Amino acid sequence: MRPFNLSGIGGFLAKQGILVAFALFIIGFTIANERFLAPDNIMGVVRSSAILGVMALGVTFVVISGNLDLSVGSMMSFATIVVLDLHDQIGPALAIPSMYAMVLCLGAFIGFLVGYLKLNSLIVTLGMLSAIHGLTLTYSGGKNMDIADKEGTWFSMFGQSDALGIPIPILLFALVASVLGIVLAKTPFGRKVYAVGGNGTAATFSGIQRARVVFTCYLMSAFCVATAGLIQASRSLGSQNTVGQGLELEVLAAVILGGASLLGGSGTIFKTVIGVLILGFIQNGLLLVGLQFYVQYVVTWIIIILAVWLDVAAKRGKLWSPIA
Amino acid sequence: MEPGTLSTFLKRGAIWGFIVVELLFFSIAGEYLSLSNKAFMDLDNMLLLFKQSAPIGIIAIGMTIIMVNGNIDLSVGATFALSAIVLLNSMTWPVFAGLGDGVIPIAWALALVTGILLGALNGLIVWKTGVDAFIVTLGSMLGYRGLVFMYNGEQPTSHLNWTLVDFAEAQFMGLHTATWFLLVVTAVIWFVMNRTVHGRNAYAIGDNRTAAINAGIRVGPHMMINFMIIGFLASLSAVVFYSESGSVNPNDGELYELWVITAVVLGGTKLTGGAGSVLSTLGGVLAIQLLRKGLGHIGADTETVNLVIGLILIAVLFLDRQLNLKGREALRI
Numbered sequence: 112m113r114p115f116n117l118s119g120i121g122g123f124l125a126k127q128g129i130l131v132a133f134a135l136f137i138i139g140f141t142i143a144n145e146r147f148l149a150p151d152n153i154m155g156v157v158r159s160s161a162i163l164g165v166m167a168l169g170v171t172f173v174v175i176s177g178n179l180d181l182s183v184g185s186m187m188s189f190a191t192i193v194v195l196d197l198h199d200q201i202g203p204a205l206a207i208p209s210m211y212a213m214v215l216c217l218g219a220f221i222g223f224l225v226g227y228l229k230l231n232s233l234i235v236t237l238g239m240l241s242a243i244h245g246l247t248l249t250y251s252g253g254k255n256m257d258i259a260d261k262e263g264t265w266f267s268m269f270g271q272s273d274a275l276g277i278p279i280p281i282l283l284f285a286l287v288a289s290v291l292g293i294v295l296a297k298t299p300f301g302r303k304v305y306a307v308g309g310n311g312t313a314a315t316f317s318g319i320q321r322a323r324v325v326f327t328c329y330l331m332s333a334f335c336v337a338t339a340g341l342i343q344a345s346r347s348l349g350s351q352n353t354v355g356q357g358l359e360l361e362v363l364a365a366v367i368l369g370g371a372s373l374l375g376g377s378g379t380i381f382k383t384v385i386g387v388l389i390l391g392f393i394q395n396g397l398l399l400v401g402l403q404f405y406v407q408y409v410v411t412w413i414i415i416i417l418a419v420w421l422d423v424a425a426k427r428g429k430l431w432s433p434i435a
Numbered sequence: 436m437e438p439g440t441l442s443t444f445l446k447r448g449a450i451w452g453f454i455v456v457e458l459l460f461f462s463i464a465g466e467y468l469s470l471s472n473k474a475f476m477d478l479d480n481m482l483l484l485f486k487q488s489a490p491i492g493i494i495a496i497g498m499t500i501i502m503v504n505g506n507i508d509l510s511v512g513a514t515f516a517l518s519a520i521v522l523l524n525s526m527t528w529p530v531f532a533g534l535g536d537g538v539i540p541i542a543w544a545l546a547l548v549t550g551i552l553l554g555a556l557n558g559l560i561v562w563k564t565g566v567d568a569f570i571v572t573l574g575s576m577l578g579y580r581g582l583v584f585m586y587n588g589e590q591p592t593s594h595l596n597w598t599l600v601d602f603a604e605a606q607f608m609g610l611h612t613a614t615w616f617l618l619v620v621t622a623v624i625w626f627v628m629n630r631t632v633h634g635r636n637a638y639a640i641g642d643n644r645t646a647a648i649n650a651g652i653r654v655g656p657h658m659m660i661n662f663m664i665i666g667f668l669a670s671l672s673a674v675v676f677y678s679e680s681g682s683v684n685p686n687d688g689e690l691y692e693l694w695v696i697t698a699v700v701l702g703g704t705k706l707t708g709g710a711g712s713v714l715s716t717l718g719g720v721l722a723i724q725l726l727r728k729g730l731g732h733i734g735a736d737t738e739t740v741n742l743v744i745g746l747i748l749i750a751v752l753f754l755d756r757q758l759n760l761k762g763r764e765a766l767r768i
Contacts, residue, residue: 181693224749224753228753230752231706231752233706234700234706234748234749237693237696237697237748238744238747238748238749239749240693240745241693241741241742241748242741242745244745245739245740245741245743245744248741249736253736253738356690357690360509360577361577363573364573367573403585405581405584405585406581408580408581409577409581410581411577412575412578412579415570415573415577416564416570416571416574419567420566423565427565431564432565432655434562434648434654
């Protein structure tokens with residue numbers, strides 16, 4: 112078989128394939144519908160991607176450290192329900208920090224199980240997906256949660272207001288992304304995350320406290336989830352118990368699309384943001400050219416497989432797998 | 436007793452022991468807490484339990500062999516829904532209009548072939564691209580769900596065939612049709628995994644892929660066959676279930692993959708591959724269903740079921756690791 116040429120066009124496609132695909136999509140959709148690149152459309156897409164995006168930022172840390180987090184969907188439902196309930200009971204100013212504290216406790220619990228007890232993260236977070244869903248239902252008694260006075264509360268600003276002409280959800284997404292991006296790329300902690308995910312044993316031998324790094328990654332994921340829940344709650348001011356259901360796999364799809372390896376040790380915040388935006392723009396573009404929303408599922412499927420395949424192929428230098 | 440025998444015994448028998456504990460607990464607690472005056476271990480109740488376990492159980496048996504092989508399949512829920520749609524929709528196709536009830540075997544065959552093809556596609560991609568099965572099936576979970584929606588939009592697909600409903604509700608030797616399917620599937624897959632070359636190779640591949648390749652085992656075809664089997668079983672589960680209910684929503688089967696994996700892990704199958712037993716998975720499926728029924732029986736909110744199952748899953752993982760650690764320490768001495 113011809114070796115896969117890493118320096119040629121194929122190699123460039125494999126390394127930067129996701130950006131090329133993104134560019135092609137934008138060109139294609141712009142030709143199909145000139146409204147696609149209109150500023151208000153772009154703003155709308157980023158705004159509706161913000162919730163998924165903020166969650167994906169935290170999961171990026173977890174994935175780079177070599178673990179998985181399948182519990183973010185139910186945790187987001189929990190955050191939304193709790194903050195809406197507390198809003199009417201103790202007021203928004205106290206409700207928000209209380210909600211953050213509760214969600215961070217859940218994150219700390221998962222971090223303890225995966226980091227310090229070294230349990231398999233897939234099963235732990237699968238269990239927590241179920242457990243937190245149960246917790247949410249028990250908390251709300253199975254009912255939908257609504258804010259009593261929807262007009263008179265400043266709580267709606269996180270999801271509905273603008274600042275400097277930019278919607279607040281986008282600003283929050285950008286803020287969290289830049290802070291976490293700097294933490295991951297420029298601080299000793301960020302480097303430890305890569306080290307732990309790349310080769311855990313080597314990291315331990317070089318004096319990195321693996322358990323503490325993993326624990327902190329789950330805390331960050333929980334923080335992001337709480338922020339996503341805040342935006343969701345503030346945008347709708349009322350919610351079902353299942354608002355985040357299924358998001359965990361979409362979030363993971365965005366992170367993988369951004370090029371993070373599930374084995375850990377690779378991925379960046381910037382690429383995850385690109386992955387999130389690709390998902391958002393594909394969804395929007397397909398709707399604008401008049402296709403149903405579910406066509407995006409099929410397109411996402413093809414893109415994920417192609418993106419990861421090219422990535423894997425570039426690493427091993429061969430297009431087809433060596434498996435007999 | 437040899438060192439390690441006790442822990443092996445504990446691990447193998449743990450799930451059945453857990454079922455016995457559940458039965459005892461719910462029977463005794465039911466005496467005091469239940470609103471109904473029927474005993475929990477009532478025969479009809481237990482028969483119903485088997486029947487209700489069947490849809491998840493049949494898929495879980497397939498997931499066991501996928502996980503023994505070191506892979507995972509997240510697309511089973513979508514495969515389940517798509518097969519159900521093919522089953523119900525094909526019975527109304529004008530081509531088969533003159534066949535009467537003769538359409539039933541054709542519709543079954545079409546649905547099962549759909550499942551096998553979807554599984555084969557997953558297997559082929561895993562085999563040929565070398566992309567991790569988790570990512571491949573995460574993608575196809577979305578993709579197959581998209582196909583489900585494309586088939587009939589957001590509308591439910593319905594078709595009731597009374598002959599089929601009678602068949603699905605029939606009881607043979609006391610057991611429901613669905614139960615028979617679950618038991619037969621368990622027996623057949625047990626045979627495949629324990630008495631055939633394919634089964635032994637599947638364990639070998641999951642345990643140590645490099646060693647398996649060096650021993651001359653062709654890894655790819657075995658993985659593909661396993662994906663075809665789970666596709667077949669996911670559609671068989673749909674066939675059994677929707678023959679009776681006759682109507683499928685486009686988001687039916689969502690989160691099935693997570694329930695199935697929970698049952699398989701509860702049965703003691705390792706995510707890393709190479710270990711696991713079909714019979715223990717059956718135990719895991721029954722344990723979860725018992726928990727659901729039992730908590731309902733003693734009047735607990737249905738909400739708490741999710742909480743309890745999640746925490747038990749984590750507890751099982753923890754205990755399993757502790758037992759394994761003990762075994763390893765004994766070896767070192």
